[in-house]
Amino acid sequence: MDIKYNADVIVVGAGPSGVSAALSVAKEGKKVILVERASYPGSKNMYGGAVYTTALREVFGDDFEKFKYERIINSHTWAFLNDEGSFEITTKNDNSKFAYAIKRFSLESQMIEIAKKYGVYYIPNTLVKSLIQKNNYVVGIKTEQEEYFAPVTILADGVNSILAKELNLRNNYQPKDIILSVKEAIKLDKKTIEERFNLKEDCTNGVNKQYFGSDFGSLKEFKNLFMMTFLFTFKDTVMLGVGVNLADLSKNQLNINEILDEVKKHPDIYPLIKDGETIEYSAHLIPEGGYKKIPKLVSNGVIITGDAAGFVNGVHFEGTNFALISGKLAGESALIALDNSNYSQNTLSIYNKKLEKSFILKDLYSYRNVIEKLYSRTNSISVYYPKKIKEFFEIVTSANCISKSKQFREYFFSFFKDRKIDELFKDIFAGFRCALDIFFGK
Ligand SMILES: Cc1cc2nc3c(=O)[nH]c(=O)nc-3n(C[C@H](O)[C@H](O)[C@H](O)COP(=O)(O)OP(=O)(O)OC[C@H]3O[C@@H](n4cnc5c(N)ncnc54)[C@H](O)[C@@H]3O)c2cc1C
Structure with a gap:
């Protein structure tokens, strides 16, 4: 040549x-x-x-x-959204420098x-x-x-x-292998962000929240909508976005901007972004086909x-x-x-x-089967289990003068009442399959 x-x-x-x-x-x-x-x-x-x-x-x-970074992200929350609020798990380590905003x-x-x-x-x-x-x-x-x-x-x-x-x-x-995501950069003053998220003035801590579930607001009617919502704190902006796969969007004839609008109104998210000004709106695709x-x-x-x-x-x-x-x-x-x-x-x-x-x-x-399995159990992840987790913690926290044994027993049997047995087994199988794949991975 x-x-x-x-x-x-x-x-x-x-x-x-x-x-x-x-x-x-x-x-x-x-x-x-x-x-x-x-x-x-x-x-x-x-x-x-x-x-x-x-x-x-x-x-x-x-x-x-x-x-140079705006904040160190060292607090992670996984939250399951429902109509009235959410169930959250947070891990936080102010000494960690594992991610930068x-x-x-x-x-x-x-x-x-x-x-x-x-x-x-x-x-x-x-x-x-x-x-x-x-x-x-x-x-x-x-x-x-x-x-x-x-x-x-x-x-x-x-x-x-x-x-x-x-x-x-x-x-x-295929459309199912691609996520469409939109995100707003919402400006708030630095002090407000620090108060709302309990952050330090020197920006050495910051928050990432990942929300699961779509059983709220006008999204309730879509029983098979798998969406991921994310929130990151920057110095004087909060990034809030949502991602849905293209197959789900087209199947449900949904507009992703409207989904984000609905997310912004959720009772747990609204107070975090209240009075903020959207200064940037962006959209991007994410490849999710994975190993296959x-x-x-x-x-x-x-x-x-x-x-x-x-x-x-x-x-x-x-x-x-x-x-x-x-x-x-x-x-x-x-x-x-x-x-x-x-x-x-x-x-x-x-x-x-x-x-x-x-x-x-x-x-x-x-993770070669995980996304596929998650999508095959969309209703379980987005609607059913967020609801059941909420019910569980309502029992844990309600001093309602009904014996706890009775409440937990009823709770346990409710799985068999409000869920077809084969659906339950499919959930359990999907969960085990994913766990085994990850455990015995390379
Ligand atoms: C909504 C969303 C949230 C995400 N959140 C996170 C997160 O919090 N943490 C994380 O680690 N990852 C996250 N990711 C994923 C991460 O952003 C990407 O995996 C990463 O940016 C990929 O980097 P890349 O360099 O391969 O591609 P890109 O960052 O996409 O860069 C590709 C570049 O190629 C240029 N280009 C394309 N075509 C041409 C051409 N023909 N000629 C010249 N230039 C061209 C583009 O302009 C672009 O600059 C997220 C992605 C999205 C969409």
């Missing part, structure tokens, strides 16, 4: 996976071009609000200490600045339209104005990855990483850590190919081996 290369590696997309990939290559003194369609960092990207620090530290090394503009800006310091050549405001292929190898990219050539191209272009589709590497996603929908990850001259490869664990709201670490592994694999001057699929498949050794494929494998 007689090609004049502009760089050793081209990375498409400057989200967490792309910057991480570019950085790991540049740190070894290789020439990297990082191309991003957005005119300013992070403007095309969206998340709930927490970037996980273990992964950030692993990718950025000593530079990690320089990251950083807005995407700030996160991407900081990551890109560090990458540039190590020599990454960053090209913003440039859409990669297609890949250039020669003799069955990807050898570069075509933007609207230019062509750039490199022996290895890393696709970190996010959930829609048109470039992976161009190479026919993507498994076909992982695309072919390498081909001659090309590697796929991050959301483009579907590396997300939706059950735990983990995406940035998968993106950062998979990007790093993609970069390391490109370096091995460069050292061997061999860019074949065979050489680049070291990436698959690295992923298998990491938590990424291990977690995706052990």
Whole structure:
């Protein structure tokens, strides 16, 4: 092949996976071009609000200490919503620094600045339209104005990855494999947030709440709606969002904006955002196909990483850590190919081996049935068990002069009265199946 290369590696997309990939290559003194369609960092990207620090530290090394954040997220609540309120479980550790609340503009800006310091050549405001292929190898990219050539191209272009589709590497996603999420950034003054969420003035603590259940307000009529609601505290904003899979939205003919409006009115959520001003509204897709929908990850001259490869664990709201670490592994694999001057699929498949050794494929494998099982028990998770949990705690907390034994007995038998026995068994089976998969995972 007689090609004049502009760089050793081209990375498409400057989200967490792309910057991480570019950085790991540049740190070894290789020439990297990082191309991003957005005119300013992070403007095309969206998340709930927490970037996980273990992964950030692993990718950025000593530079990690320089990251500016708005709050440290170290309080987690799982809440099951019902019509009147919720049942919540919270874990809190003010000494933990396990996740940072950083807005995407700030996160991407900081990551890109560090990458540039190590020599990454960053090209913003440039859409990669297609890949250039020669003799069955990807050898570069075509933007609207230019062509750039490199022996290895890393696709970190996010959930829609048109470039992976161009190479026919993507498994076909069905609507059930994709979540549509919308989020509002709600501005409140800093003091109000600190009072409402019991936070310190120095921003060393912050809250993430994940809400389950849809049995409230006008959503009550949808008995099979699986939705996840999230809330994150920032310095002077609260991020509130909701995600529903595309199949559920279309089956129920629902508009996700209306779901978020309904969530905002919930009696447990409204007081947290009351008098706030919505200063930003965003929407994004999340790949949720998991292990079964992982695309072919390498081909001659090309590697796929991050959301483009579907590396997300939706059950735990983990995406940035998968993106950062998979990007790093993609970069390391490109370096091995460069050292061997061999860019074949065979050489680049070291990436698959690295992923298998990491938590990424291990977690995706052990959760391979979980999302499917959750969806198959939507009514149980969204409506029935939130109701039963509420009833249980009403017995625990009600001093109503009826013997507790009687109440707990009635409660126990109510499962068999108001639930068909086969439904109960299906719930138990689904729960066990998920637990066993995770326990005996890789
Ligand atoms: C609502 C929501 C909440 C979430 N909450 C969390 C959370 O709290 N914590 C967490 O860890 N994860 C969360 N995630 C997941 C996390 O945001 C993603 O997993 C992560 O951003 C993926 O990073 P990435 O670099 O692979 O892709 P992205 O961040 O999507 O970046 C892809 C980049 O590629 C660029 N691009 C795309 N196509 C082209 C092209 N043709 N040419 C040039 N550039 C291109 C895009 O502009 C973009 O900058 C959430 C996601 C959503 C949607």
